[in-house]
Amino acid sequence: MNQKEFMQVVAPFQNKLFRLAKRLLVSKEEAEDATQEIMVKLWNKNKNLGAYTNVEAFAMTMTKNYCLDQLKSKRVVNSGSLTIDYQDQSINLENQIEDQNTLKWVEQCIEELTIAQRTIIQLREVEELEFSEIAKIVEMNETAVRVALSRARKTLKNKIEQIQNHGIKN
Amino acid sequence: MELRIKKLLENYFEGTSSVTDEQTLKTYFSSGEIAPELAKYKPLFSYYVEDKKQIFERELELKKAPFLRSSYIKIAAIITLFLGISWFYFSTSTTENEELGTFDNPEEAFIATHEALLLVSKEVNFGIENARHLEEFEQSRKTIFK
Numbered sequence: 001m002n003q004k005e006f007m008q009v010v011a012p013f014q015n016k017l018f019r020l021a022k023r024l025l026v027s028k029e030e031a032e033d034a035t036q037e038i039m040v041k042l043w044n045k046n047k048n049l050g051a052y053t054n055v056e057a058f059a060m061t062m063t064k065n066y067c068l069d070q071l072k073s074k075r076v077v078n079s080g081s082l083t084i085d086y087q088d089q090s091i092n093l094e095n096q097i098e099d100q101n102t103l104k105w106v107e108q109c110i111e112e113l114t115i116a117q118r119t120i121i122q123l124r125e126v127e128e129l130e131f132s133e134i135a136k137i138v139e140m141n142e143t144a145v146r147v148a149l150s151r152a153r154k155t156l157k158n159k160i161e162q163i164q165n166h167g168i169k170n
Numbered sequence: 171m172e173l174r175i176k177k178l179l180e181n182y183f184e185g186t187s188s189v190t191d192e193q194t195l196k197t198y199f200s201s202g203e204i205a206p207e208l209a210k211y212k213p214l215f216s217y218y219v220e221d222k223k224q225i226f227e228r229e230l231e232l233k234k235a236p237f238l239r240s241s242y243i244k245i246a247a248i249i250t251l252f253l254g255i256s257w258f259y260f261s262t263s264t265t266e267n268e269e270l271g272t273f274d275n276p277e278e279a280f281i282a283t284h285e286a287l288l289l290v291s292k293e294v295n296f297g298i299e300n301a302r303h304l305e306e307f308e309q310s311r312k313t314i315f316k
Contacts (some may be wrong), residue, residue: 003232018226034307043232106217143256150185157183164210164299166258 001044009049010039013056016127017063023122024067024115033134034070038063060137064119071115109159116140124149172205179211 001009017038022031042049042059052058110121116138123134135142175198181187182195198204199215273279 006232007230014230015225018218019221022224032226035226036228036231039230040232102213103217103220106213109219110217124189125192126221128193130189146185150183153185155181157211160210 001049003043006043006046006049009055010042010059013059016037016056017059019126020060020063020119020122021067023110023118023126024064026111027072034063034066038066053091054136057133057136060123062141064137068115105163106156106160109156109163112159113152113155117148117155120145120149121152121156172208175205175208179208 014035016089018031018035021034021038021080022028025031025034038059041062042055049055109117113121120134123129123137131142131145134145138145140148175195178191178195179186182190194216196219199208199212200219204212273282278294
């Protein structure tokens with residue numbers, strides 16, 4: 001496989017890798033570095049790549065594992081962003097205004113979930129993968145994925161209801 | 171419609187909705203007609219739709235297998251080192267095996283040894299003679315410093 005052919009293989013899913021990396025590492029810069037790193041790793045596996053029936057799922061698993069390692073190596077990566085000032089977020093329900101601010105606090109709510117939940121949320125809600133595909137990527141069984149997803153969705157539901165009802169956390 | 175959406179939402183939070191159901195929810199929440207009591211969930215679904223628009227913007231750079239390259243260098247270094255050590259070992263061990271000028275006849279050997287020792291002692295005596303001059307320094311030191 002030459003470089004051009006390789007690019008054609010990875011092109012359909014490289015954005016997915018990037019988005020998953022960003023969900024886990026939060027910083028765009030770090031997510032780009034991670035994506036780059038995964039691509040180089042895949043390129044080095046070049047010859048054996050044909051042996052994988054699903055290169056995309058394989059690449060997603062690699063990305064997930066790579067990001068987990070990155071997070072482990074510097075455990076307190078985004079402790080700063082966890083203190084969210086919910087009072088600032090005035091939500092204009094009457095006009096249904098959807099500004100960057102609203103999207104920002106949804107993102108912050110997701111950041112507060114566990115790493116496994118964030119991974120599953122990303123794969124299901126954004127990438128719209130089936131449970132069987134997610135199970136392979138996160139190396140869990142389908143039931144466990146379903147349970148974790150439901151739990152994450154309910155957590156987000158509660159947070160959103162709290163924010164919308166009071167405009168303050170708790 | 172609203173009743174159906176409510177049912178879908180219920181399934182959604184239980185984790186029993188299908189991908190198609192969830193796409194229906196996304197479409198519903200991006201439409202202009204959302205039931206007021208459901209409006210609170212709109213940001214969630216809009217967020218997921220927005221998030222998918224992010225793309226990897228960096229120019230991909232595929233370096234030529236850095237691990238492979240470095241391992242070749244390592245192998246080359248090991249071979250060089252091995253050759254160097256073996257060359258050193260063989261060159262020193264051959265000199266050990268070389269003829270060192272031994273004598274078969276013991277008398278000849280005695281004479282040669284005697285000559286060699288004489289040469290050494292002569293040189294040593296020459297050195298000692300020069301050292302005798304030091305005694306003069308010692309004497310003058312004694313006269314000056316009592």
